[in-house]
Amino acid sequence: MTDKQSRIQALIHSIIRYLETRRSNACGVDLTLKKLAGMDLCESRLIDTPPQGTRHDEILKDAIAGIAAPELHEIASCLAASRDDLVWREDNAQFYPPGADLGEGYTKCNLHTLLIGPDACGYHHPDFSLGIFMLGPRTLYRDHDHDAPELYLNLSEKSGWRFKSGEWQDYPAGSLIWNEAGEPHATRVYDQPFISVFVWLENVNSRCNVIHFDDWAEIEKDLAQEKN
């Protein structure tokens, strides 16, 4: 195992260890841990992929530096150590139906790396994804749904979420968000970049459907102007 692979493996295991401390906290944690327990995450199965950097590297550094909660320290230090080993990608049209109205903020700055999944830089899995997801400051990730059930582990200090057509609510670092398959959700990002662990438990090749809300323009204007 190369040093690069051992850093990636350490990151994956730091995430699993955190999830183990949060069993039964959100519906998807137990399901995720059950799926992970059925995988062979040994050294010999690690993929050796050339790293791929990102044009958003400065924002990514800020996002990682902003992970301050003591209980997330291990994930934060493993992520900082492996940042340059990972394959960073931006979402592109293949994830969305043609003409999807994602908005300027999302298009301008979204980023992810897949640690487990199809085309991952850690372990291959055909129908399960686990990775790190980042959005730039003051971004609205507009309301959307997908056939993949999804778990988020929020690493950044504060992020706003709404589910279905409900009210916005802020979530702290270390919080878990569970989105059942097909349930609409949206995220808003304040002054600091958003960074999280994300898991898609199945149907990982399903597309995201953007669900129109009349208040997008107003929210995006507020995020651009206000100090949050």
Ligand SMILES: [Fe+2]
């Ligand atoms: Fe989602």
